[in-house]
Structure formats: structure tokens, C-alpha cells
Amino acid sequence: GAGVSQSPSNKVTEKGKDVELRCDPISGHTALYWYRQSLGQGLEFLIYFQGNSAPDKSGLPSDRFSAERTGGSVSTLTIQRTQQEDSAVYLCASSPSSFQETQYFGPGTRLLVL
């Protein structure tokens, strides 16, 4: 079946602009995660959605970052007033539920802030 998809694949933007990154999880997966992978760094947790529960936003690095998940499916990660340090690969993952389930990753969005 279809895996996790993300769009765009690549995004180049100017410092100070807002960007939106989209994630389509695997159909039926109730848990959705956003991670960030910077050059030379491990994957860094950003935010997590489980069903209709309030999201766990504890990994968001600043209030310029926000995310929403509409209808329990598609999620959008928004970065406002982008900075050069926001340049990274943003990865989305989903799992059938939250507890002891393998997370399946999308191909990521490569963001470059000039």
C-alpha cells in the first residue's frame, strides 16, 4: 500500500518568509510525528499527534513553529519568519497507534533558507 508522503520534496525560501510542509500519513494510522534532521545531527523530535488528543508540542524549538492535523489525517507543519538555522530535512512518520508501534517515515522535505 501507499506509504507516508510529504510535499514539497524540496523547498528553497528566503529568510523571514513563512513555509508550510505537508504530510500524508499511511491510511488508518492514528499517530503522526514530525522530526527534523539537520546536517550531522540525529533526528530531533518536534511534535506528535495521537488521534483526537491534544498534540505533544514539547519538541518545537520556538513559537515560530506550529503544526496542525486536520480530520485525523493530513498534517501541516508551518514555520513562520524562517531563519537560516531552520534549514534541515523535515521528516514525518506515522504508526498504527502510539504505544509500541513501529514508526514509518516519509521521504522528507529538504528546506533551505537563504
Add this chain to the structure above:
Amino acid sequence: GQNIDQPTEMTATEGAIVQINCTYQTSGFNGLFWYQQHAGEAPTFLSYNVLDGLEEKGRFSSFLSRSKGYSYLLLKELQMKDSASYLCAVRSRDKGGTPLVFGKGTRLSVIA
């Protein structure tokens, strides 16, 4: 706090066996994952350990010792296509037992 350590780079010969180690320190533990990531691609799931011992899956095996905070990934009969980064990740109870905490990854180069 949480800390996951693994070697930055390793090189091994085609056909050989390689062991990639991972040590972790977390305030809670709820499972350890290994992922493979080829350059420019998404991480793909390799293995999951929650109890002590060895899990074998074809050419890949993963071992866990919870008392030592230690895991390793063993790759046998190495192939050129195994050249990739291998990510160790721990599920910690700090975050409701769900999001993964990743190490920086071990870049494995398989040479002829």
C-alpha cells in the same frame, strides 16, 4: 536527560560481518529501534528490541541489554547496498512513551 551514543563512521569489507554499537541513557525505557537510512532517503525500520536478548531477522540481528543500556546491530554477509547510515533510537517514557530519541547515526561504508 537522554543521551544516545553510537560511532560516527565504520568501514567494512563486502562479505564480512560488522557490529554497530549503541549505548543509551534515558530516564525511562520502552523499547529500542534500529533504522537504516540511505543518503537522501527516509529511514526504514530494521528491528525492535524491548526485552533483553538477540532478535534475528535474516542477515540482520539486534541485541539489547537493558541493565547495561546497550544495544548492537549485527550485519552479516555484507553487501555493497548495505552502505548507509544506521540509526539507533530509543522510546523513552519521558514523552509518554512514544516519540523516539535518535542517536546521530553510524555511517557504514562497505568496500570491495
